[in-house]
Amino acid sequence: MxxxxxxxxxxxxxxxxxxxxxxxxxxxxxxxxxxxxxxxxxxxxxxxxxxxxxxxxxxxxxxxxxxxxxxxxxxxxxxxxxxxxxxxxxxxxxxxxxxxxxxxxxxxxxxxxxxxxxxxxxxxxxxxxxxxxxxxxxxxxxxxxxxxxxxxxxxxxxxxxxxxxxxxxxxxxxxxxxxxxxxxxxxxxxxxxxxxxxxxxxxxxxxxxxxxxxxxxxxxxxxxxxxxxxxxxxxxxxxxxxxxxxxxxxxxxxxxxxxxxxxxxxxxxxxxxxxxxxxxxxxxxxxxxxxxxxxxxxxxxxxxxxxxxxxxxxxxxxxxxxxxxxxxxxxxxxxxxxxxxxxxxxxxxxxxxxxxxxxxxxxxxxxxxxxxxxxxxxxxxxxxxxxxxxxxxxxxxxxxxxxxxxxxxxxxxRDLLENLNILEDIQLLDGQLEEGFSPDVWAEAEVETDSDSGLSLDFIHSPSSFSSPIVSEGSADDSSSCASAVENVFSDEVDSSDEDGSAGSHLEVEVTIKQEEVEEEMGAVGGHGVPQFPPNHEDSKLFPGFSWVEHIGHDHTYYNPPLSSPAPGTMSPIQTESAVRAGSTRPCCLSSSSLAPETKAWSRDEERARALRIPFSYQLIVNLPVEEFNHLLSSSQLSQQQLTLIRDIRRRGKNKIAAQNCRKRKLDVLLALEEDLKALRLHRSKLLQEKRNSLRRLQDMKSRFGKLYQEIFSQLEDDNGRPLDATEYTLRFGPDDTVTVASIRASQNGKKHQGVKKRRS
DNA sequence: TGCAACTGTCATCTT
DNA sequence: GGAAGATGACAGTTG
Structure with a gap:
């Protein structure tokens, strides 16, 4: 009403x-x-x-x-x-x-x-x-x-x-x-x-x-x-x-x-x-x-x-x-x-x-x-x-x-407001209004747009993946998607890298001696002596308070350097469209830690390639799609020794990137496991606390029940007016809410009798 | 010089 | 069956 x-x-x-x-x-x-x-x-x-x-x-x-x-x-x-x-x-x-x-x-x-x-x-x-x-x-x-x-x-x-x-x-x-x-x-x-x-x-x-x-x-x-x-x-x-x-x-x-x-x-x-x-x-x-x-x-x-x-x-x-x-x-x-x-x-x-x-x-x-x-x-x-x-x-x-x-x-x-979900939203909105969006949230949103990680494991929510977008050895779309992510997150760096990439894409077939000299002066593969990717301490910035970030001392995201230029002493007479695409779309971002070994590795293969006068660059050999790579080899008149070396360079280059990505995945998995372990420990502690509370309540109920039992029996008397012994009698609760007093001995005998009856029957 | 971390490479397996 | 990727193992490099 x-x-x-x-x-x-x-x-x-x-x-x-x-x-x-x-x-x-x-x-x-x-x-x-x-x-x-x-x-x-x-x-x-x-x-x-x-x-x-x-x-x-x-x-x-x-x-x-x-x-x-x-x-x-x-x-x-x-x-x-x-x-x-x-x-x-x-x-x-x-x-x-x-x-x-x-x-x-x-x-x-x-x-x-x-x-x-x-x-x-x-x-x-x-x-x-x-x-x-x-x-x-x-x-x-x-x-x-x-x-x-x-x-x-x-x-x-x-x-x-x-x-x-x-x-x-x-x-x-x-x-x-x-x-x-x-x-x-x-x-x-x-x-x-x-x-x-x-x-x-x-x-x-x-x-x-x-x-x-x-x-x-x-x-x-x-x-x-x-x-x-x-x-x-x-x-x-x-x-x-x-x-x-x-x-x-x-x-x-x-x-x-x-x-x-x-x-x-x-x-x-x-x-x-x-x-x-x-x-x-x-x-x-x-x-x-x-x-x-x-x-x-x-x-x-x-x-x-x-x-x-x-x-x-x-x-x-x-x-x-x-x-x-x-x-x-x-x-x-x-x-x-x-x-x-x-x-x-x-x-x-x-x-x-x-x-x-x-x-x-x-x-x-x-x-x-x-x-x-x-x-x-x-x-x-x-x-x-x-x-x-x-x-x-x-x-x-x-x-x-x-x-x-x-x-x-x-x-x-506050309870009222919380029940209405107003307080939280207001606080959230206030925080966003006053502080702006959190960088990690922002980075997360950006990374999630990167559809291709090149990894099969669940690393999208892996912390380290926020600051180090994966650039796997894959199609040009993969590279472009990564480049997009990098462009969003590190626009400044990408600007320069785009310049490099465009430069690489606009490289013509012939490489002059002057260019060769310049590259030798740079002493780096493809002229990328400057790391384009942000250093790994960005992880610490994005995830303050997380100790595990400190253990990531290097960038575990790797890729082949762009096909910006042929190696010293080598010629690049054929610059295929896909190679140009791959080189131009790849963000020229290489961590400082990985750059030196890359240069070193290149120097080793460089010497071999120079010795055999291989006319292709390292990046071209490694990054070229298999069809174009085969077409390149077939269209060129190379000796068997040169072909073997080129295939070895390609295999090692790809495996190197694969190993780097594999290590990164392993780290991600390890970090995820650590987080899971923390969560499980916390959950376990909560369960233990709940168990202790339940036991405490159970003990309390038992105690109260015993007191109540004693109190009831203290007021009960037998036919002779003597108080009933709680150890000899018990209370029975009938289906119609009736409570009767029964002898424990009699009930035990009855049970035994019933048991005997059951066994006999 | 020893050590830990990083990296490249190879072998092997899987896709 | 070959290519590419993944991964363990090993060794070299570096700080």
Whole structure:
């Protein structure tokens, strides 16, 4: 059963708050329904309010005994002040986007790019307000035009952006008022409301049964018999209420009733009005305050006392983060203190920081005559949202004090936020905003784009692979992919290497003597005397705190040098296309540690090649694809000795790279095993701790059970009035919860007897 | 000079 | 069956 009861007042007010937060002009309009003195009391400038005044007002207006009490008056007054200052409460973009990001891709997500949408929407709404006819007070929605306005209004609120915002508010409110509020989303088509629905007195709530018969209105508090009931407040109409009545589980369009701002007459909507949209709107907007047995104001005060400084600091940090991110449109609520000052009770309102009312929207005014009743058009019309699932979650947590967490939130507040996954996302987003993306994450993302590792083992998550992209001996695509990765990660180095690569690719067939001399002066294969790859200490930079990085003293990623130039004393009369491609696409990055042996190895083969006058370079021999390599050998007139040496050079060159890659893989595997070992040890320690705790609990239970047993037997007596010996008797628990005392000896004999029987049988 | 780390090479196996 | 890759073993080089 839906307990609207006396807390409906605040629910309606907060409905208006929600609507305001959505950027829709909201006139609370309660003053129309309330006695003038109430309006003055709630909305007036005077802040003096005594209990006597309230009692006098109650007596003067002959209020119903179930009328909201004094505490609610204070609360309502505070909330009205809150509504008035909504245009100055703001939310950080970080928080909003955090929630939006964490939403799954669906009808509720991804369509709310930024707050500018709201601003634009609100501005557009103002323009529409100025152009559309005004609905005066007392008018009844009896024309098709007015009905269309309602439809637009509903559609407008049914937009996905609004839904996202409302859900955000839902979570924010739920986290800030644990156990205080429940959204009406628990009432859906599937839910059945109890037959007795009590309406709070003195509120502009009017209920009709399916026969459009007025059954509850005004200050009465009747018992309403309804099969299904949903109540909502549309957009720009001042507290217009829609009641939709369902019969046999199906909404009846003709039973959707709309009440204009001041009229107590309910007008049915057009039968063509699609009911599901209304239902979505209803289940989205309305929430009510759940009655608690304790003093509400006291709890409210307690909660706010704890919540306020933390939330304020949080908002301030978010605002700073936004400023750092050049999102200067979000600021700290400037009038937060003013807002608090408006509450004589000292209630510190939590800053939900949703500024969706722009300055173009006229602020809330106590002057009821200034309320315009313009209807916004549904610029954000969209399909219905399945909000029931999302809004089905309510956050009602117990209110208990806890130690303040490391993040500055009180324990219970932090738990709430963590439950909603807000705190983590906010922290994550803050961290990213303030510090930028982590280099290792960035590097990881970059490396993952390198589809070809040339390795069969799982090294993609191997730490060392981050800084040392594998360049395997493979196709040109492999090289290009690696070159791409290197270009992304080490752009500076690649620039130079690209130059070298391009130089190598543009090498012509003939090699002049001058070039030969230059290369001899360089003393390195292909003229790559300068290592292009970053040194291995980059690993330590990317993974600070990991000791194993220090043990990687060299780069285990190897490849053949590019085919930039022939070896000294050799000619390169044939520079095939693939060779040029291979040479140009390969990043000219060679670790310093591997360069010297490479040069040395080249010198050894160089001498052999020079001795046999082999006209091909070392890189050409090694890197050429097998088809082209065979074509090269067949097209050249070489002796058998030369052919043998060329094949040996090719075999050794390839094997050298293979060995280097193999060693790197081995290291990676070793490191991965070490990590697994650490994780397993940690898991084992946790299991052991859990085992110890279980044994401790078991021992405790045994002890308590023994004490209980002794206590029971101490009160039992035999037929002679002597106490029973617990060692001779035992308790038997019957199937019908009966407990009998039986002799252990007799039971043992019985068991033996049964055993004998079983054996005999 | 001894040592550890690194590297090239060979043999062998697998793909 | 050959080519290429993978890998263990060994030896040379280097700091």
């Amino acid at each position: 839906l307990h609207i009861k006396e807390y409906f007042t605040e629910g309606l007010i907060q409905m208006a708050i929600l609507l305001s937060l959505c950027g829709v002009r909201v006139h609370v309009g309660l003053e129309v329904f309330l006695p003038p003195s109430w309006c003055e009391l709630i909305l007036g400038p005077t802040s003096a309010l005594t209990h006597t005044q309230i009692l006098n007002l109650r007596n003067r207006h002959s209020l119903h005994p179930k009328m909201v009490d004094l505490d609610q008056f204070f609360t309502a007054r505070r909330l009205f002040g809150w509504v008035r200052s909504l245009d100055q409460i703001q939310v950080s973009q970080a928080e909003l986007e955090t929630w939006l990001v964490q939403q799954e891709v669906g009808p509720l997500s991804g369509r709310f790019p930024d707050q500018n949408f709201l601003i634009d929407r609100t501005l557009g709404q103002v323009e529409r307000d100025q152009s559309e006819p005004t609905m005066g007070q007392g008018e009844v929605l009896d024309s098709l035009e007015e009905e269309e306005q309602v439809c637009q209004m509903i559609t407008h609120h049914n937009g996905q952006h609004d839904a996202s915002l409302l859900f955000y508010l839902h979570r924010k409110l739920g986290s800030c008022f644990p156990g205080r509020f429940n959204f009406l989303t628990t009432i859906t088509v599937q839910d059945k409301i109890s037959e007795n629905t009590t309406v709070v007195a003195g509120l502009p709530v009017t209920l009709h049964n399916p026969g459009c018969e007025l059954i509850a209105m005004g200050s009465a508090a009747p018992n309403v018999s309804l099969e299904r009931l949903t109540v909502s407040v549309p957009a720009s109409f001042s507290l217009k209420i829609i009641i939709q009545i369902y019969e046999c589980g199906a909404p009846l369009n003709e039973n959707i009733y709309v009440m204009s701002e001041v009229s107590t007459v309910w007008t049915p909507l057009s039968p063509s009005r699609p009911a599901p949209d209304v239902l979505t709107l209803i289940t989205t907007l309305l929430f009510f305050r759940e009655p608690l047995g304790l003093d509400l104001e006291l709890q409210w005060q307690d909660l706010m006392d704890i919540l306020e400084p933390e939330v304020t600091n949080r908002v301030r940090r978010d605002a700073n983060a936004c400023e750092n991110s050049r999102m200067d449109s979000w600021t700290i609520p400037s009038n937060y203190a003013d807002l608090l000052d408006e509450n004589p009770g000292g209630d510190n309102l939590a800053v939900f920081s949703m500024d969706l009312l722009t300055q173009d929207i006229s602020p809330f005014s106590s002057d009821s005559s200034s309320y315009d009743l313009k209807t916004p058009s549904g610029s954000q019309a969209s399909g219905g949202n399945d909000l029931d699932q999302d809004f089905g979650r309510t956050s009602s947590s117990s209110f208990e004090l806890a130690e303040e967490g490391a993040d500055g939130f009180p324990g219970h507040i």
